[in-house]
Amino acid sequence: MIWRQDVECAAPADLKELQSGYLKKLIPYIYHNCPVYQKKLDAAGVKPDNIKSIDDLKRLPFTTKEDMRDYYPYGLFSAPQDQIKEIHVSSGTTGNPTLVGYTKDDLKLWGDVMARVLGCAGAAPGDTIQIAYGYGLFTGGLGFHYGALEMGLRIIPTSSGQTARQLKLMQDFKPKIIACTPSYVLYMAEEAKDMGIDPAQGNWKIGIFGAEPWSDAMRHEIESIWNMLATDVYGLSEIIGPGVAQECHHKDGLHIFSDVFYPEVIDPKTGAQVPEGADGELTITTLTKQGIPLLRYGTRDVVNIRYEKCRCGRTSPRISKIKGRTDDMIVVRGINVFPSQIEHVLVGIEGTQPHYQIIVDRQAHKLDEVEVMVEVEQRFFSDEIKRLNEIRDKIRREIENVLSIGVKVTLVEPKTIERSMGKSKRIIDKRAL
Amino acid sequence: MKITQISIFLENRKGRLYDVCSLLGQNDINIRALTIAETESFGVLRIVVDKSDQAIRLLRDNHFVANFTEVVAIEVPDQPGGLASILKIFADNDVNIEYMYGFVEKFSDKALLVMRFEDTDFAQQILAKHNIHVVAEKDIQGL
Ligand SMILES: [Zn+2]
Numbered sequence: 001m002i003w004r005q006d007v008e009c010a011a012p013a014d015l016k017e018l019q020s021g022y023l024k025k026l027i028p029y030i031y032h033n034c035p036v037y038q039k040k041l042d043a044a045g046v047k048p049d050n051i052k053s054i055d056d057l058k059r060l061p062f063t064t065k066e067d068m069r070d071y072y073p074y075g076l077f078s079a080p081q082d083q084i085k086e087i088h089v090s091s092g093t094t095g096n097p098t099l100v101g102y103t104k105d106d107l108k109l110w111g112d113v114m115a116r117v118l119g120c121a122g123a124a125p126g127d128t129i130q131i132a133y134g135y136g137l138f139t140g141g142l143g144f145h146y147g148a149l150e151m152g153l154r155i156i157p158t159s160s161g162q163t164a165r166q167l168k169l170m171q172d173f174k175p176k177i178i179a180c181t182p183s184y185v186l187y188m189a190e191e192a193k194d195m196g197i198d199p200a201q202g203n204w205k206i207g208i209f210g211a212e213p214w215s216d217a218m219r220h221e222i223e224s225i226w227n228m229l230a231t232d233v234y235g236l237s238e239i240i241g242p243g244v245a246q247e248c249h250h251k252d253g254l255h256i257f258s259d260v261f262y263p264e265v266i267d268p269k270t271g272a273q274v275p276e277g278a279d280g281e282l283t284i285t286t287l288t289k290q291g292i293p294l295l296r297y298g299t300r301d302v303v304n305i306r307y308e309k310c311r312c313g314r315t316s317p318r319i320s321k322i323k324g325r326t327d328d329m330i331v332v333r334g335i336n337v338f339p340s341q342i343e344h345v346l347v348g349i350e351g352t353q354p355h356y357q358i359i360v361d362r363q364a365h366k367l368d369e370v371e372v373m374v375e376v377e378q379r380f381f382s383d384e385i386k387r388l389n390e391i392r393d394k395i396r397r398e399i400e401n402v403l404s405i406g407v408k409v410t411l412v413e414p415k416t417i418e419r420s421m422g423k424s425k426r427i428i429d430k431r432a433l
Numbered sequence: 434m435k436i437t438q439i440s441i442f443l444e445n446r447k448g449r450l451y452d453v454c455s456l457l458g459q460n461d462i463n464i465r466a467l468t469i470a471e472t473e474s475f476g477v478l479r480i481v482v483d484k485s486d487q488a489i490r491l492l493r494d495n496h497f498v499a500n501f502t503e504v505v506a507i508e509v510p511d512q513p514g515g516l517a518s519i520l521k522i523f524a525d526n527d528v529n530i531e532y533m534y535g536f537v538e539k540f541s542d543k544a545l546l547v548m549r550f551e552d553t554d555f556a557q558q559i560l561a562k563h564n565i566h567v568v569a570e571k572d573i574q575g576l
């Protein structure tokens with residue numbers, strides 16, 4: 001069902017008017033309540049009263065993941081702490097954790113967008129949902145909980161873990177919907193088989209999976225094992241938690257709730273918006289949040305976006321599945337190259353991902369050259385040179401298809417690609433730029 | 434009767450062939466036959482050894498990519514036209530040879546060749562039909 005027909009199916013002009021109205025209120029609110037943003041806006045030469053429409057957004061400063069850490073704990077808050085009703089914290093691998101805080105209205109917003117997620121996946125009031133995302137500081141469990149409350153579902157709040165018990169509850173209460181990470185639902189299927197339970201038995205209709213990257217191959221596997229529609233949910237705690245975007249049953253991109261989370265796709269090198277349909281960094285402005293409103297927050301997730309109306313009736317734009325992370329991006333002959341694009345090709349050809357490394361080099365007065373080194377593995381090694389050449393050429397052709405630039409592929413012996421902390425270094429840039 | 438060949442992926446880097454041979458030598462494994470197929474960037478080393486199970490474990494433990502390949506060891510009369518007479522049988526019967534190479538030592542008064550066929554089972558039927566002697570694994574080990 002479409003939970004918020006008024007905004008999810010709004011005419012583009014009406015949507016723009018709504019967004020413009022929100023932004024006109026947001027900028028003075030942030031400017032006068034958050035010294036960090038005041039400084040940022042001053043530095044960008046933006047006078048709060050000069051913001052007239054959503055088109056003015058491109059003049060506004062960006063916010064980064066580093067900002068979240070640097071201004072820990074309260075630097076990016078616009079609301080005073082006595083207005084904050086709930087906080088969530090995610091630990092990072094380095095430095096400060098990321099803290100987010102919700103006012104009462106922010107929690108209402110969260111419930112609303114999560115109800116939209118559930119509706120978009122196909123849920124309706126009265127359905128039973130098993131929420132097997134972790135409850136606690138992680139936003140997954142509680143985010144789904146608030147959305148399910150808002151919609152009026154029957155909730156089985158199992159949280160993650162205690163798999164045998166989860167499976168027992170599934171048999172007893174026959175939920176129609178499950179929400180958890182895609183890897184956990186596959187793990188549960190294994191456990192179910194060990195316990196002699198057929199996962200496909202039950203009333204399953206819908207799975208809502210997210211919080212980690214997953215492929216279409218995984219989707220097909222989940223759908224056939226569990227006999228359900230497997231949909232993708234997108235979100236991040238800095239924006240709200242889960243509840244930023246969700247696939248409808250057409251599974252052709254994730255509807256992003258752009259009336260409140262305004263999306264742009266940005267070229268990380270230039271800071272400019274990319275043309276419609278091109279890959280870039282998903283950058284989101286929270287138009288109505290009070291606790292920590294964020295301006296042009298760089299998610300580091302690589303996506304593209306499309307604005308045409310969906311067959312489901314929604315006009316909200318659709319982002320692609322996450323194609324990778326911006327952290328490792330390089331520019332070769334003017335084209336943005338993400339290691340994840342090459343990873344996808346290798347996984348597609350070899351089933352699982354072999355170790356690889358991308359070497360970019362440039363001879364004087366020549367074009368950039370890209371070499372992809374791929375470690376040969378037992379399972380695709382052959383005693384015949386022609387088979388090895390076939391594999392190498394196939395990898396090369398498919399990478400060239402994806403990147404639209406010529407590459408050289410070299411097969412190398414295992415353990416020859418340098419590793420740091422167990423992970424191989426993905427890109428070596430030898431160009432003297 | 435098939436025998437086991439070990440195929441090893443090697444980059445065209447100085448000393449890699451030496452690395453394999455010395456690893457096997459230090460572990461008392463004898464190489465009976467050997468050939469290398471090369472491209473501009475990599476090669477495949479193909480060997481027949483006396484202790485193939487032990488050899489492949491050793492190679493894999495030392496991070497070589499190595500597989501077993503089924504091949505046939507054929508006795509060829511060591512005289513002019515000896516090989517040609519056998520190749521004619523293959524040609525007449527549509528048996529495709531992927532590659533072949535010779536043993537280091539002689540097994541009898543005949544030369545011993547390793548042959549890798551596209552379809553090993555079919556090749557063996559043809560060999561048996563024409564009474565061409567193939568050498569068994571245990572004979573190789575005892576060389
Ligand atoms: Zn749709």
